[in-house]
Amino acid sequence: MPSPTYPALSYELYPPRNAEAEDSLWTTIRRLEGTRPDFVSVTYGAAGSNQETAIDLLRRLLTETTLKPLAHLTCVGTSRAELTEIVDRLIGGGVRGILALRGDAPEGRQSRPGDVEHADELVRLIREVEAQRSAQLAAGKVSVGVAAYATRHPDSPSFDQDIEVLLAKEVAGADFAITQVFFQASDYSRLVTRARRAGVTIPIIPGVMPMTSTRRLKKLSGLAGVDVDEALWRRLEGARTDDERRRVGVEATVDLARAALDDGAPGIHLYTFNEHSAALDVLDALELERPPEAGLAASM
Numbered sequence: 001m002p003s004p005t006y007p008a009l010s011y012e013l014y015p016p017r018n019a020e021a022e023d024s025l026w027t028t029i030r031r032l033e034g035t036r037p038d039f040v041s042v043t044y045g046a047a048g049s050n051q052e053t054a055i056d057l058l059r060r061l062l063t064e065t066t067l068k069p070l071a072h073l074t075c076v077g078t079s080r081a082e083l084t085e086i087v088d089r090l091i092g093g094g095v096r097g098i099l100a101l102r103g104d105a106p107e108g109r110q111s112r113p114g115d116v117e118h119a120d121e122l123v124r125l126i127r128e129v130e131a132q133r134s135a136q137l138a139a140g141k142v143s144v145g146v147a148a149y150a151t152r153h154p155d156s157p158s159f160d161q162d163i164e165v166l167l168a169k170e171v172a173g174a175d176f177a178i179t180q181v182f183f184q185a186s187d188y189s190r191l192v193t194r195a196r197r198a199g200v201t202i203p204i205i206p207g208v209m210p211m212t213s214t215r216r217l218k219k220l221s222g223l224a225g226v227d228v229d230e231a232l233w234r235r236l237e238g239a240r241t242d243d244e245r246r247r248v249g250v251e252a253t254v255d256l257a258r259a260a261l262d263d264g265a266p267g268i269h270l271y272t273f274n275e276h277s278a279a280l281d282v283l284d285a286l287e288l289e290r291p292p293e294a295g296l297a298a299s300m
Contacts, residue, residue, distance in 0.1 A: 006289050006290060006291050007261060007266065007268065007289065008203075008205060008266055008268070009035065009036075009267055009268060009270075009283070009288060010037050010038055010039045010070070010269045010270070011269070011270050011271075011272050012270070012271045013025065013029070013040055013043070013274055014042070014043045014044070014054075015042065015043075015050050015053035015054045015056075015057045016053070016057075016274070017050075025057075027276070028272065028274055028276040031276040032272070032276055032279065032280075033067055035280070035283060035290065036290050036291065036293070038068065039067070039097055040061065040067050041069070041070040041071075041099055041178075041269075042054055042057055042061070042069050042072060051086070054071070054072070055089070055090075058090070058095055059093060062094045068097065069095060069097065070099050070143075071090050071097065071098050071099065072099045073087070073098050073099065073101065073122065073126075075100075075101070075103060075115075075116040075118070075119070075121065075125075076104065076117060078116075079112070079114075080116050080125070083116055083122065083125055084125065084128075087125065087126050087129040087130075088129050088132075091129065091130065091133050091136075091142060092136070095142075097142065097145065098143075098144055098145070099144075099145040099146070099147075100123045100146050100169075101122070101146070102117070102122070119146055119147065119165075119169055120168040120171070120172040120174075123144055123146065123174050124172045124173065126144055126173070127172075127173045130142045144173060144174050144175050145175065145177065145178055146174040146177050146178075147177065147178060147179070147180060148162075148166050148177035148178065148195070148204050149191070150180070150187035151182055151187050151225070151226050152225070154225035163191075163194050163195055166198075166200055167195075167198055167200050170202050175202060176202050176203045176204070177202055177204045177205065178204075178205045178207050179191065180207060181220050181271065182206070182226060182256075183211075183226060183227070183229050183256070185255075185256055185260065185263070188260045188265065189260075192263070192265075203267075204265075204266075205265065205266055205268070205269050207271060208253055208256055208268060208269070208270060208271070208282075209253070209270070209273070210253050210270070210271075210272075210279055211249040211252050211253050211256075212236075212245060212249030212250065212278050213236075213249070216273070217233070217236070229252075232248075232252050235248045235252075236248055236249060246278065249278070250278060250281045251285070253282050254282055254286055258286060261286075268286070
């Protein structure tokens with residue numbers, strides 16, 4: 001009999017800023033590890049501002065946990081030679097997943113001839129480095145992810161342009177996409193419908209965050225250029241206790257994730273902000289079916 005398929009599950013983490021944050025992060029990592037995610041993505045600051053901390057976290061995830069890390073990599077503000085060196089270093093260190101992103105240019109930084117300025121170019125560069133390491137990969141390959149936007153990218157002239165960019169990333173060699181945050185279920189549905197119509201075939205994983213904080217919602221809505229649902233905002237603002245606010249936010253997040261899954265989403269990517277409690281609450285309420293543990297599966 002064919003093996004059953006399960007919705008993909010993944011989380012986003014970011015490198016700790018200090019020793020106290022590191023202790024908290026590793027508590028979160030151990031709790032999330034127990035849910036057997038398919039991968040965890042590791043982000044870093046603009047133009048690789050804390051890149052070494054991120055690489056150290058990737059190394060520890062590979063050597064001290066059962067988790068499969070997906071390394072964020074941005075190209076704007078970094079030379080082609082530097083990017084080539086970083087990709088080679090990641091692959092050489094055992095990383096087998098890279099999320100290729102354009103990123104935000106550092107203020108005052110001017111592009112130079114030959115710079116990699118778009119995510120599709122970065123995908124091609126990753127594939128070039130991968131090809132040079134084909135023997136070390138033992139006929140395997142690096143899984144390359146890219147970003148997708150369920151609403152128009154703040155720097156894009158139109159949603160149609162965003163779809164064209166996503167298709168270009170797939171043509172360049174991307175294997176899957178993860179959406180930036182969105183707050184309406186119809187946004188994800190529209191993205192997938194328009195992308196498929198344009199010829200995009202790669203899986204598009206919805207990225208959702210536990211919507212338990214108005215401060216975080218405001219910050220993310222500004223970064224993504226997306227309006228937060230006013231009804232949800234009022235419910236969060238009107239909550240009398242932190243526990244009530246958390247219940248409201250978790251319920252809204254679960255509804256958003258469940259709608260995406262019902263619409264055919266291949267899985268869920270949770271932006272955790274290095275906090276496991278709300279993410280686990282969302283996961284518990286979703287009742288997302290997970291594959292059995294390896295030992296159990298082998299004995300069946």
